[in-house]
Amino acid sequence: MLCGSFREAAERLGLIEADNTLDDCLTEAEQWAMPCSLRRLFATILVHCEPGDVRGLWDRHLEPMSDDYRRSRTSPDEVEQIVLLDIRGMLQSMGKDIVDFALPTIDDAFDPTEGEAREVIEETTVEFDMDDTKLVSSLNLEQRAAYDEILTTVERGDGGVFFVDGPGGTGKTFLYRAMLAKVRSQGKIGIATATSGVAASIMPGGRTAHSRFKIPLSCDDGASCSFTKQSGTTKLLRMALLIIWAEASMTKRQAVEALDNSMRDIMGIRDRPFGGKTVVFADYLLRVGNGTEDVDDQGNILLPEDICLPSTGEVDDLEKLIDHVFPSLDDNMSDSNYMTSRAILSMTNDNVDKINIRMIDRFHGDEVIYHSFDIAEDDPYGYYAQEFLNGLTPNGLPPHALKLKLNCPVILLRNIDPANGLCNGSRLVVRGFERNTIDAEIMIGQHAGRRVFLPRIPLCPSENDMFPFKFKRKQFPIRLSFAMTINKAQGQTIPIVGVYLPNPVFSHGQLYVALSRATAKRNIKILIQKEKPKEKANKLKDNPKKRKRPTVSLLTSMKNIVYKEVLTG
Template structure:
């Protein structure tokens, strides 16, 4: 059973999650069964007949799916026969002459249950275990638990089923064609997430049916053992018995999975017959060969084999009975799976790790050789290649960084390790690296104690900015005699230390009429000290950030405190003293519950800062959930002691653009109903709108500015398919060859790449935007291959923390790249652009979405430079940190990846680009946008029509047969695309 499970997991590793989960249930009232029964017989007494007819129907359906491709080309499938036969419930009657609607009513209606029939067998704790009735839904979307919410029209249709009126909420997912064709219960489910894999495999590999029964056999004294009387036994139904007697296939998968042996040198398996002379066995031809040894030999003999991993070898070569690998000449494909091993097996396990990552090895010794050095064992080789985590990784990280980092950067790295890296020997790290972290202080102090206290105080401040207390770590105690902050909160000290830029002081004189009106009204509220809540509403490019910088300079120039925050890290980084709202206000990351509050107390530094603040700015507030804003309001009323005033009577300015990508928008039966955006908050009525209309970013291209507004407002004309038209001169033509097509937007965005790689302004002023991580990764991989310079590849260390049986192999975990996490294989080059994926130290500019350039790399640390915002030019040293997906429900297990928290940023997701100005933009749309404002955000990043190119690909069907793939199609220019706008948000 476990072997079959691992074979199926090999298919998932190769092809990804399944697309469809289909179950077929035998109908004992099929005419083919009923016509062959003798008078008075029922299907129950003829399991032979039931098994043969069901098998014939099943084989027909398999052919339709895999050969006729009725639901698309099938690349791989797993099939298990559980011989499910539904005996005669009333809904399995002979209905071959009825119409499809009647078939749906008879076959594919769940229930009635719940309030209609509370004693139904599917009721658990008063609710239907299958979650029926479902909600009405205008379109099919992915639900929060990764399972699809199917389209269910509220059109008034209903039918009487088993005495109750049921509507579309009770319909089980089905395929009309298969239902009509086979006249039985065929359930067809879409697998929208990898989370479905665990359920599917548990379903099809659940093993034999079991039953419990008891036998009352008294012992010699007449007593009955209450434990032994119950027996857990296998239950074999008559149809399954006949299925096995007839020799019908019980399980099957395509393509086949070849189990690849794993063994150390000279320890491969040799088979022989009982009684054979072992000397003759060892001397026989092929006794010294195995698939692994011949894989090495093939790499020695053939150049075209050296780029293929051992695991992927069966896809290109086939294993012959003569114990040699031969290049495949046909199209028959096979998936390889190296037999499993666990770390307790020592070198055998580490050999498997190497084989999963290293190509072209020609011997066991070759695998042990790294950078020309022969390692003692496979563990050392895996460590030197960075494929497994060494015991001294954190120590090595600090040692390597000490060669390049200034002491303050080294202290910040040490603080980062304390917070994020789950260090076990913190005191040892402190003792070994105190000298390097204190070089600057030792120049001013000769007393070792004073030096140590200075280092501790600096690290304490860094930890406080990261939301941690130094007392929670096993470090030396701080002597208050050395603390010159006089008890002042770190947050207040940081804000008071912000130096107002002279250029920002002059911005007020450059404001346009709209900006000046907002500027005067907000400052009047600040001067009155009576508070006020404002919302600066303006499309992208209308100068909202310009206005914020002028306000901050004015308030701070008068020695008052102005708190600058933004929902996204990028938007925060371009404001002086900017922080993300979540880090500044201690807002929980998952804040769906009503009445939630921020994680700070009245006595903490954050509360003191907010009490002292004259002005609070929150940019990109439209991107956050209303619950986050309401949580801040609740806490502000509390700490200010003014519960009847919004935000406790403070002057608060929100900014944003409802045309841009919003947080989750839930769809209801009456259309798009916004439940979580700022506009739906009870605070909306208290906000005074300040509108900015003039597009300053595209002021030299009025056509482009007007076009952006029409796209953002959803007023641009659409064709009969609901698509808007794009200007032909911003579109690039596409063909069937997506590889060649991508070169066009790449050449537009990154012309003369090799001549401009050393220019950081060139790298950070341009990007290609797309809708999904997969598309972004394709572009980034291509770009890093074209990028010249020294290369370094970092592999992540992945684990499934609640998988005691090891069902999820390392290669399967390595192939996962959930949103917000770095890839398993991170390829970097000197001077290449990257983007940060976590808030590391927001106070120093290391926050989520910050764009950086790689300046150097070691085995355990990356040296990068911040390229945008107020901290541009500062160096950051990054360690590997453990990362988990932000959505806990995305996988059926707790997934953890230890990797550097960065991605390449030649290309990025459209959502990541929100809040940034990117002068040169390419937009890659292999499929249409799928959420509100995505197209508008992508277009509005650019400053003019001449600076943007769009590659949109028309969907002609992803699954083409081989003949159509070979046929060369002419180049076509796609000038229409989907634009999704929820007008309720704009006009509500």
């Protein structure tokens, strides 16, 4: 269509931000979203999108957000109050209070909670599959032994600290679900937490440990959690009979000690760990992970030959790895389970981006490109050109030009609503596009199958000193996830894994995390790419006639970086 100005044309192309993008975001979603999804999108916008006219958004979009309630209630005031209560609960699950936003006041007469603590309501209303109560009959001998011992302690009220140990795929989550179902089916409280949001999302009612226990982000020796004795968290922890903390070894010792100190305090029992509660810590360490695997004189470990792919140092090596991880891709692009049950892991965003670009180009369908809106906040004189800002892709941020296609897999880059499956690292599949919102489906964890609507949100790099200015990017908080960084995959179980190592690993535990994501040895393939000396490569480039058929070698050794003092500290 013909636009009346360059600005209007740029807005329609998504190259500059329009003044009414948040209004348009909700309006677009109203065409095909259920009212409950609209309310969640509204809450997400309040928390993450910095709206300037909150009350105006509310007034303009209350009717579509309340359509389901208006069918069964005739009083407009009652409908408005119910919508407000619903949004209040959503904001609370995101760690915010509705009183912080310019919305109508909630009338206590319509509040059904009767003053009960939000944390207690959340845990007592956790939905769990009744089939989980039958899992106990499927436990193996070792799982059953752990199940019986832990739950006997719960039933007697003796308290105790347990550590569940086992490699990926051995059924730790299966065991946790069985124990939680047993406790919750009796109307009692079992708390499920994990160090990472992804691991927490796998368990019914799972929350991150820092969120649930209010653990300070910076913990020193002797620290305590930040909840008070009169808080809802205190009431919840006093009522809880079982506490599970998965991926415990990924967190700092001081974080665990902070919970211990606070539990002893609120329970009034100083001489027993965690105030006499039954606490289960869960994780696992492999020989690779704890640094006991044999190494050569250069500090490299030898990997099994049957999981390594031959390397020529050519581009085709990566194509072979892609074909191993994504066989028959053309026939399975619409199969969301196929897409989210496999991924290629590498060390850096540059490697990951290279793979994702190849994959999305091979993917069928029309592409949609969303451009970010980038600013340097402390640059009043415009020293930094827009093209320069657009070219930056700091770690943890989406790219300026986000290329997507229907049914492609993506990964979430921020904690949007962890209690409802939208946490940093969640894997989704794209189901629909609009100019200002993306329709996606959660594919992993207890909320798998839920449709969600994502707006653009302002994002800043986690490292404040990365640039000599404060950089902010407004973009959809997702990346393609055909490939992802090894660090991003931490806490996830991915049935079929490829590992692309064009360079040695460079941080503690990186190789261990990469090797332990797959559920079976037969489902992992590793490409340690042979590097060409630069001088030789340049000569071959200048003299094509001197090129020879590439030699094939099977590279099976890789550096394993483990700081053993971390494991014993």
